[in-house]
Amino acid sequence: MQDLEKILENKNVKPTAMRLLVLQLLRNKNAAVSLTDLEDHFIKSDRTTIYRTLKTFVKNEIAHKIVDGTGITKYALCEENCHCEIETDLHVHFHCKICNETICFPKNKIPYIKLPDGYEADNVSLTVTGICDKCNT
Template sequence: MAHPLEDTLIAKQITPTAMRLLVLDVLVQHAAALSLADVEELLGHADRITVHRTLKTFTDKGLVHRIEDGSGAVKFALCEPSCTPEHHQDLHVHFFCTRCRETACLPTVAVPVIRLPGTYQVQETSLVMKGLCERCVNDLPTAAPTMQ
């Protein structure tokens, strides 16, 4: 009986290997997008080059998408099942929390279509919003009542 993670890799035409299964498991277990360094840290003593190649393969095959959130590190998040190597369906808002520094995909918030003048040809579109995530907003101390 096949393992669900193996099935996910096979469905994207990715040969399951021990490292690929470990990296996929890390991505599945974390709601926030992860950087290469995050994945390495969560795996323990994994070879950086192998993890990098794994994430590149996952991106090339439509399993994960890259997010450049302005934090200085590219982050990776699982794609929607409909993503393919030719067409990622990741045209949604990404939210970077300035407090906890996590990046979240907001797939229900679409990036608006913007028409450019002349012969500009868009090759990539991304929208990163920055502020406080729900968890960090809820962790803020409430203001003391003011006396009148």
């Protein structure tokens, strides 16, 4: 619990109760979570507060915003030493259409994409949709 505060302070984010709770949950879950997930979990807290907490986390490079094709924004903790650089820090995500979970594949870095002249990339997302190992018969 102590080190959770450290994580926030290192990113210049004040360790409020809400932030610590969200951070803790993100850390214990290896799947990406949505705003609604958090809302259902922290029933005493307001949606807006959680919403803004996540926004702060993304802005201060504590968490990633993940696009998994469901249309619902998910969030997951950045890896250690992540600076959200597109060449080095981005990995593949997998969305299971059965259990509806979205998980990170940190080992699978996103390969380099050569764009035509004039195009400039600042983010890349690669999502695989299918059936995860647990849901696979």
